[in-house]
Amino acid sequence: MSQCQSPKPGPGHRYCDCFASGDFCNNCNCNNCCNNLRHEIERFKAIKACLDRNPEAFQPKIGKGKLGDAKPRHTKGCNCKRSGCLKNYCECYEAKIMCSSICKCVGCKNYEESPERKTLTNMPSYVEMADLEGSHHLSPTKFSGLPRFRKDRRLSSCISWEVVEATCACLLAQGEEAEKEHCSECLAEQMILEEFGRCLSQILRIEFKSKGLKIESSTM
DNA sequence: GAGTTTGAAACT
DNA sequence: CAGTTTCAAACTC
Ligand SMILES: [Zn+2]
Ligand SMILES: [Zn+2]
Ligand SMILES: [Zn+2]
Ligand SMILES: [Zn+2]
Numbered sequence: 001m002s003q004c005q006s007p008k009p010g011p012g013h014r015y016c017d018c019f020a021s022g023d024f025c026n027n028c029n030c031n032n033c034c035n036n037l038r039h040e041i042e043r044f045k046a047i048k049a050c051l052d053r054n055p056e057a058f059q060p061k062i063g064k065g066k067l068g069d070a071k072p073r074h075t076k077g078c079n080c081k082r083s084g085c086l087k088n089y090c091e092c093y094e095a096k097i098m099c100s101s102i103c104k105c106v107g108c109k110n111y112e113e114s115p116e117r118k119t120l121t122n123m124p125s126y127v128e129m130a131d132l133e134g135s136h137h138l139s140p141t142k143f144s145g146l147p148r149f150r151k152d153r154r155l156s157s158c159i160s161w162e163v164v165e166a167t168c169a170c171l172l173a174q175g176e177e178a179e180k181e182h183c184s185e186c187l188a189e190q191m192i193l194e195e196f197g198r199c200l201s202q203i204l205r206i207e208f209k210s211k212g213l214k215i216e217s218s219t220m
Numbered sequence: 221g222a223g224t225t226t227g228a229a230a231c232t
Numbered sequence: 233c234a235g236t237t238t239c240a241a242a243c244t245c
Contacts, residue, residue, distance in 0.1 A: 016241090017241075078227080087226080087242070091228080
């Protein structure tokens with residue numbers, strides 16, 4: 001049950017689960033809870049304010065994908081960045097559904113073919129994948145000190161949040177360096193762009209490698 | 221149970 | 233529309 005501390009649904013934060021689902025609070029630990037019959041008017045006003053902001057506020061968030069039997073999907077999609085959509089922080093995952101194209105998540109692992117998702121949900125028999133990855137240092141650039149890839153984790157089809165962060169950190173570092181050396185704005189820009197190029201190419205290299213592909217292009 | 225992480229929804 | 237704030241719930245120890 002909910003344990004919100006707010007006297008009533010207030011601005012700037014989400015509502016307790018009871019209220020969000022349109023129910024009265026029941027057996028909650030809410031502090032000064034107004035989501036009950038005792039505060040009918042206040043409650044109604046809160047609901048009205050909510051609906052005013054978003055008419056769909058109390059609609060179920062899990063709709064059907066299209067017609068009838070299509071796969072259910074989250075009506076708004078999630079916006080996860082750090083959970084890989086494999087924890088209950090993610091509304092898609094919580095609802096036991098795959099993320100869809102309307103999700104704006106980063107580093108999503110909540111898709112049908114996701115090995116991470118599979119190892120999490122079922123207890124696959126033929127698991128393992130010998131991970132001899134411990135040695136993977138991302139060499140030349142500053143990737144080295146930054147969030148490393150976990151042993152059993154590999155990049156799948158999308159770029160993970162860790163990589164996004166690492167890339168940002170590289171660019172920031174490059175910018176600071178340029179600043180320290182009092183480079184012109186133009187040169188700084190160029191340095192950062194070049195760093196970005198190195199990051200991208202490294203990301204691609206690693207991704208290709210993990211898939212056993214070769215880099216065909218020579219123009220990189 | 222305390223402390224941390226996360227992301228929806230409100231807000232700017 | 234993107235960035236920030238808030239805070240209850242999920243998670244971790
Ligand atoms: Zn309550
Ligand atoms: Zn998600
Ligand atoms: Zn999603
Ligand atoms: Zn996702």
